[in-house]
Amino acid sequence: MRLLLMLxxxxGWLLLAGGMLVFGLSLLLxxxxxxxxxxxxxxxxxxxFRGGIHLLKSALALRVVLQTSVPPAAARRSSLPGTSLAAISPPPVAILPRQDAARRQAVG
Incomplete structure (x- = not known):
């Protein structure tokens, strides 16, 4: 990965310099x-020039990803070992209004 980053x-820097040289040629013309x-x-x-900028941005993004990556074993560890998410999740909440509230509105 480090070789890909350096490459x-x-x-990117070579393309940036090449773009500037072509701009200089355009100015001379x-x-x-x-x-x-x-x-x-x-x-x-x-x-x-834009191609060089794009390669430099992608190299910077790759460098950030390599520096902030978490080892897979640490990412899988849970704070509550042995419990599943279903065991600690709250019960489902009813979205529809209750029927007795609708009856009170119809009677009143």
């Missing part, structure tokens, strides 16, 4: 008054 982070070539270059640079 995502390095690839604009300064040379080659507008029709600069617009697609800026679009490609934007896509590459």
């Amino acid at each position: 995502r982070e390095i690839t 604009l300064l040379d008054q080659r507008v029709f070539e600069a617009v697609p270059a800026a679009g490609v640079g934007f896509i590459i």
Whole structure:
């Protein structure tokens, strides 16, 4: 998992730098008054840059998951050993009104 984290982070930074280089190329094309070539270059640079940001965000999320993961044995331990949830749950509550309350309203 650590290798996957490092690979995502390095690839994200490389894509981020590549996107910035393509933006620089687009700027050079604009300064040379080659507008029709600069617009697609800026679009490609934007896509590459956003891909790098996405990889960096997913690498950060993976790092957070790895740091906060709980061992499976500790996650399964219960505070009340030997009891089930059905034994400690409250009885079901009736949602409908009682019939004698409806009779009182009809009589009164």
